[in-house]
Amino acid sequence: MTLESLTYASATELSSGLRTAEISAVELTQACIDVIAKQNPAVNAVITLCQESALTEAKAADLRLREGSAGPLTGIPLLHKDIFCTRNVATTCASKMLANFIPPYDATVVSRLRAAGTVMLGKTNMDEFAMGSSTETSVFGVTRNPWDLNCVPGGSSGGAAAAVAAGFTPLGTGTDTGGSIRQPASLCGITGLKPTYGRVSRLGIIAFASSLDQAGPMTRTVEDAALMLQAMSGVDAGDSTSADLEVPDFSGGLNQPISGLRIGIPKEYFSQNLDQRVADKIHQALDELVKEGAELVDIDLPHTEQGIATYYIIAPAEASTNLSRYDGVRFGHRCESPLSLTDLYERSRSEGFGEEVQRRILVGTYALSAGFYDAYFKKAQQVRRLISEDFQKAFEHCDVIAGPAAPGPAFPLGAKSDDPLAMYLEDVYTLSVNLAGLPGLSIPAGLVDGMPVGLQLIGRSFDEATLLRVGHRFQLCTDHHHAKPVLGGASQ
């Protein structure tokens, strides 16, 4: 296998190559490290590279492969978003606040993927504390979109999306609070799955908004997403919100046909906010699914637009509470020579947090304050229920919902960074899914002027299996997921 064929292969293909000893885990890991060393300076997707430990882990994987005790992910390289706590490896959340934080423990997602035999290559860039849709608010600088280095990769899991798209790794982890897996997956042309709230443990994921946060796989194919989700899922005694439900065999159900499946099309997802070129690609994708026997059904999600307002109360409110732990005392940034305890708190937080994080803390603090709690936070929680009920009603008429993952393709760096409200619109099609706690999948649906566009599929609670089945069927009959960037695209 050539270097490129190695680093652009899917995990499923690589797993087969490892088992037949066509390649070794050490060779594969070294190939990924070489590509990262060569291309990362331009893309800035990886902010911590664990070269030495990765090769050690790869050697151990090779041993298990030889012994015949390997699982499907043994020896497969992986990059974790820098929001997952990794024992003895820096975990910064792309913030000055945590620039020197080295966790004494692994997140459950990290330990489960480690137990499954994956090889951790390092950590990926992100928007600071996952608050953003462009990976421009990182203290480590912007990540660039491999399809066009002048464009953003989306966010907040932009480093993971860019890394998978650029051939740095077949697998990445991401987190999604309002679209942070699906929107960058769409903008970088990869597969990204946000599981149902509670499917994957949140233990050791640096908290943003606890009732919305969920971790998921970012991969080249739906087949790989199923493999990875299998390893990540399941109840965890360390997260009392993790669902105590049996985890289905996600890979086992992939090949079932989709004939007769009803796909709901919400008209609100095709409003004037949507780039017409993206709309055309989504309609072409739906045509493919109809050819496979699916039936399209018109549905209504009437509170789609109000989802933004709802989200931008609930998420900042929960964030302001979660981020109150950063006080400069037990861990994280501390200001120089504090004069008093209040001075220590205020200067440590103001120096440690970036602008967008502070903006959301302010809004959240305001929304939770006694005189305004009912008008903002309680009201938003009530609308959240209406949004959830919209989905429940829609699912009486369909099995999955389909639409775009983002209103347009990747935009130029800096284009929206001065206008937070324009940036918030990036997540108009994704954040309602978090409010309702549902699973959502973004898969490549083609290119618009050379830039990728994602088809979003939304499922019933804990029905990731149907999403994966539809997504896999789509990838069997199209080749959009095989498209790869000439690194730098038009800009080089």
Next chain:
Amino acid sequence: MTKPSSAKHSKNTGKSASFSFVLKWECINVGVFGQGESVVASPLSFHSGYAAMPTIPTDVLSVAQLARLRIDEAALGDVTDRFTRTLNLVAQLEEIDTAGVIPMSNPHDMHQRLRADSVTEGNQREALQQTAPAVEDGFFLVPKVID
């Protein structure tokens, strides 16, 4: 949680409020599931009505004080502008009829499981304090609080 006796909501028409009140201000810790718990209190004066948005810099500073953030004077205008625009964005929720709707704090309306009340972790003080900014003899160091 103390509610202001004269608080009343009206649609954000941009008109100035017709009355004002003194509000006992509290910051509410939402916890994991948004179950309110008062943690901080300091009295503030606010103009009321739903349009009680902090459009003047002193109000943003008051919110910043609650959040233990310090805003540079040079950035105050910009911070206030963006803060106000975000509040204008979220004000559209007032238009939605939510009478009788039960607030949703968890997408599955689930209750948190309780674990057994038993020790599962040993003492890891040294490991946990390795990332602390300042420690001495196993204690976290902070500036002198009481003279």
